[in-house]
Amino acid sequence: MAIRDDFEVATQQLRTGLQRFALVLLVLAAFIAMLIGKADSVLVEKARVLALDLASPALEAIARPVAAANRAIADLKEFTSLREENARLREENSRLLAWQTAARRLENENERLRELARFREGPEASYITARVVGDSVSAYVRGALLNVGRKAGVTPGQAVLTGEGLAGRVAEVGDNSARVLFVTDVNSRLPVQVERTRERAILAGNNSALMRLTLLQGMAGVQPGDRIVTSGSGGSFPVGIPVGEVVRGGNEGSIRVRPFADFSRLEFVRVVDYGITGLVNTGPATSDGQRTH
Amino acid sequence: MRADGLLARLDRIGRLALPGTVLLFFVLLTLAPLRVPYLSDTLPLLPALVVFQFSLATPERLPGPLLLVVGVLLDLLLGGPGAPIGVSALGFVLIRAAVVANRRYLVGVPFLFQWIGFCILGWLFMVLVWGFTALWTWTAIDPVPAMMQYAVVIVIYPLLAPLIARVRPRDPLNVPELSRGTAQPGETAI
Numbered sequence: 472m473a474i475r476d477d478f479e480v481a482t483q484q485l486r487t488g489l490q491r492f493a494l495v496l497l498v499l500a501a502f503i504a505m506l507i508g509k510a511d512s513v514l515v516e517k518a519r520v521l522a523l524d525l526a527s528p529a530l531e532a533i534a535r536p537v538a539a540a541n542r543a544i545a546d547l548k549e550f551t552s553l554r555e556e557n558a559r560l561r562e563e564n565s566r567l568l569a570w571q572t573a574a575r576r577l578e579n580e581n582e583r584l585r586e587l588a589r590f591r592e593g594p595e596a597s598y599i600t601a602r603v604v605g606d607s608v609s610a611y612v613r614g615a616l617l618n619v620g621r622k623a624g625v626t627p628g629q630a631v632l633t634g635e636g637l638a639g640r641v642a643e644v645g646d647n648s649a650r651v652l653f654v655t656d657v658n659s660r661l662p663v664q665v666e667r668t669r670e671r672a673i674l675a676g677n678n679s680a681l682m683r684l685t686l687l688q689g690m691a692g693v694q695p696g697d698r699i700v701t702s703g704s705g706g707s708f709p710v711g712i713p714v715g716e717v718v719r720g721g722n723e724g725s726i727r728v729r730p731f732a733d734f735s736r737l738e739f740v741r742v743v744d745y746g747i748t749g750l751v752n753t754g755p756a757t758s759d760g761q762r763t764h
Numbered sequence: 765m766r767a768d769g770l771l772a773r774l775d776r777i778g779r780l781a782l783p784g785t786v787l788l789f790f791v792l793l794t795l796a797p798l799r800v801p802y803l804s805d806t807l808p809l810l811p812a813l814v815v816f817q818f819s820l821a822t823p824e825r826l827p828g829p830l831l832l833v834v835g836v837l838l839d840l841l842l843g844g845p846g847a848p849i850g851v852s853a854l855g856f857v858l859i860r861a862a863v864v865a866n867r868r869y870l871v872g873v874p875f876l877f878q879w880i881g882f883c884i885l886g887w888l889f890m891v892l893v894w895g896f897t898a899l900w901t902w903t904a905i906d907p908v909p910a911m912m913q914y915a916v917v918i919v920i921y922p923l924l925a926p927l928i929a930r931v932r933p934r935d936p937l938n939v940p941e942l943s944r945g946t947a948q949p950g951e952t953a954i
Contacts, residue, residue: 533793
C-alpha cells in the first residue's frame with residue numbers, strides 16, 4: 472500500500488510538472504503568434520482570408536435564420552407603430568414627389584449643359600450585391616463579412632453602400648468572402664467634402680456611433696444638418712456618395728457626423744466596382760482600370 | 765476492454781467532442797449578425813465563458829492546444845487591422861490554467877462562488893485583450909464598450925453557464941483525478 476502511495480505521489484508530481492511546462496509552452500506559443508502577427512502582416516492577411524473563406528459557409532448557414540429572426544422582431548416592433556408610420560410616410564411621399572419634379576428638371580438641364588460643354592463623364596460604376604453573413608463588431612473593430620469575394624470581382628478598397636449611403640470599404644478579400652471596414656471603425660479615414668460649402672475634409676471613425684470631421688482648410692461655417700459626401704480624393708471612391716450628417720458643429724476637432732447607413736440592420740449591401748483602383752495600386756493597374764470601360 | 769456497441773461508442777465520441785464543438789460554435793456565433801441590443805455586443809466574450817465553464821466541468825476534454833488553435837481562429841476572424849493575433853488564445857489558455865489550478869475550491873461550492881470566479885477571470889481576460897489591442901495598435905482605445913461587454917456577459921453567465929455544462933461535485937471531493945475513477949468506498953475517506 473505504501474509503495475503504491477509513493478508511486479502515486481511521484482506520478483502526481485510528474486504530472487503537475489508536465490502540466491506547468493505545457494502551460495509555459497502554450498503561453499509562449501500564443502506570444503509567438505502575436506509577434507509573428509506583428510512582424511509579418513502579409514502572412515496574417517493570408518491567414519485571415521483563409522479563415523474567412525473556411526468560416527464563410529458556416530456563417531452563411533447561421534446568417535439566414537438569424538436574419539429571419541431579426542426581421543420578425545423588427546416586424547413586431549413596427550406593428551405597434553403602424554398608424555404613425557403610415558402618416559409619416561404619406562407626408563414624406565408628398566415631399567419627395569415635389570423633389571422628384573425638381574430632380575427631373577435639373578437632370579434635363581444638366582444633360583443639355585453637358586452636351587454644350589462636351590463634358591466627359593467619369594467611368595461608370597457597376598455594382599455587386601452581397602449578403603452580410605457576419606458582423607465583426609466588437610469593442611475593438613467595426614465591420615462586417617460579405618458572401619462575395621474575388622470570384623465576383625471584389626477587390627480591396629472598393630466602396631460598400633447601403634440604400635442610405637456609404638457603409639465602408641472592402642478591407643480583405645477571399646475567394647468567396649470579403650471583410651468590410653465600416654466608416655465608424657477606428658482605422659477608417661475617408662476623404663469627404665461638405666456638400667453645401669464644398670470644403671474638403673477627412674472623416675475619421677472612432678468605434679463609436681459618431682464620426683469626427685477634420686477640416687483641411689479651416690472651419691468656416693460647418694453647421695449641424697450639413698450633409699457630408701465623399702470627395703473622390705484618392706480616386707478609389709466615386710464622388711458624391713452620401714456618408715452622413717453633421718450633428719454637432721463647433722471648433723475643429725469637435726465636429727461630429729452621424730452616418731446615414733444604419734449599421735444595426737444591414738442585411739444586403741452593394742459593392743461599387745468603380746473600375747479605378749486608385750492610389751492603392753497605381754502603375755499598370757490604372758491602365759487596366761480604364762480598359763474595362 | 766469490453767467491445768462497445770455502436771451507440772455507446774457514438775456516445776463516448778460525442779461526449780469527447782462536445783466541448784470543442786460548443787466552443788467552435790460560439791466562436792462562429794461571435795460573427796453572426798445578431799441584432800439584439802446588448803446581446804450582440806457581448807458575443808465576443810462568450811467563448812471565454814464557454815472556456816471557463818468547460819474548464820470547470822470537464823477540463824480533460826478541452827485540452828490547451830485546442831484552446832490555442834481556436835483562440836487564434838477567433839482572433840483571425842474577428843480582429844481588425846493591426847489587432848494582435850493570439851491574444852484570445854493566450855487568454856483562453858490562462859483561464860483554463862487558472863480554473864484547473866483552483867478547481868478543488870470551485871467545484872462543489874455554491875453557484876454564487878463559481879459566478880464570482882467567472883467575474884474575476886472575465887475581468888482579467890477583458891483587461892488582457894484590451895491592453896494588448898491598445899498596445900499593438902498603439903492607440904488609446906475607449907475602454908467603455910469593453911466594460912459594457914463585460915457587464916452584460918457577467919449578467920448572462922448564470923443563464924447560460926448551466927446550459928453549457930453542469931458542474932457536478934464529484935464525490936469524493938478533493939481526490940486526485942487519477943484515482944478518482946477507481947477509488948473504492950472507504951479507501952480515501954480520511
